[in-house]
Amino acid sequence: MVMQFQPSLNVLNMQYQKNNTQLASEGINQDWFTYATEHSDIVPEILIELEKETYQKVLQPRMICDRLQGRFLSLISNLVKANTIVEIGTYTGYSTLSLAEGFTDNGKIHTIDCNEELVNIQERFFKKSKYSHKIKRHLGKAIDVLTKIEGPYDLVFIDADKENYIVYFENVFPKMRKGGLIISDNVMWSGKVLSEANPKDSKTIAIKRFNKKLMMDHRIQTTLLPLRDGLTLSRIL
Numbered sequence: 001m002v003m004q005f006q007p008s009l010n011v012l013n014m015q016y017q018k019n020n021t022q023l024a025s026e027g028i029n030q031d032w033f034t035y036a037t038e039h040s041d042i043v044p045e046i047l048i049e050l051e052k053e054t055y056q057k058v059l060q061p062r063m064i065c066d067r068l069q070g071r072f073l074s075l076i077s078n079l080v081k082a083n084t085i086v087e088i089g090t091y092t093g094y095s096t097l098s099l100a101e102g103f104t105d106n107g108k109i110h111t112i113d114c115n116e117e118l119v120n121i122q123e124r125f126f127k128k129s130k131y132s133h134k135i136k137r138h139l140g141k142a143i144d145v146l147t148k149i150e151g152p153y154d155l156v157f158i159d160a161d162k163e164n165y166i167v168y169f170e171n172v173f174p175k176m177r178k179g180g181l182i183i184s185d186n187v188m189w190s191g192k193v194l195s196e197a198n199p200k201d202s203k204t205i206a207i208k209r210f211n212k213k214l215m216m217d218h219r220i221q222t223t224l225l226p227l228r229d230g231l232t233l234s235r236i237l
């Protein structure tokens, strides 16, 4: 049987290389990561294109979901068979399109971001995808927008400002269906959660608080996975 591999991660531009090196220096074994990516599902062409354009044209491309995490989000979304997905932190839409792969026929995703400059790239790629009619883009502060999105939610992806993770979690919780899933990204925060936080580092303090809260919350079943920058899965009991 001929194995079909995607183009190597090296095809991306210099900035991508630099970011991978940065991840490696933060403790993530680059060879393991590449091997895992190359032995997971083939990444849809539209996501390869979006990744490339993000690295070439958008500020802070390191914020984009990577290929392995994207395949993982797609798998989870397929398992949950979500009707309503809420994403907090769209950026260029990579995780939106990955999560959309798991929809039911009537499914929809609400995705929220406050950065107006990202609207152009989000709209172009959502339109180009086969999910355009199922994606509802919201521009604004997540905390304001969330009040307008009716429940029940089946799947929530939290991936925005770290200081508000607990606020977002508590805000969406009452609208979650039993058995639904909240996924929270960047919970290892480049490994900074492993040591005592600098009192001025509000992001690390917030993430550490959030992780502790989830671990102690009896309303959920939680597992923190050291996937990329850390991803926590919390199932609503």
Ligand SMILES: C[S@@+](CC[C@H](N)C(=O)[O-])C[C@H]1O[C@@H](n2cnc3c(N)ncnc32)[C@H](O)[C@@H]1O
Pocket: 063, 064, 065, 088, 089, 090, 091, 092, 093, 094, 095, 096, 112, 113, 114, 115, 118, 140, 141, 142, 143, 159, 160, 161
């Ligand atoms: C890490 S990026 C999201 C990455 C995206 N989920 C992906 O995987 O490709 C975080 C995004 O959250 C947005 N953001 C930060 N604070 C926000 C807020 N208070 N309300 C809405 N969006 C916010 C930023 O503009 C940024 O695009």
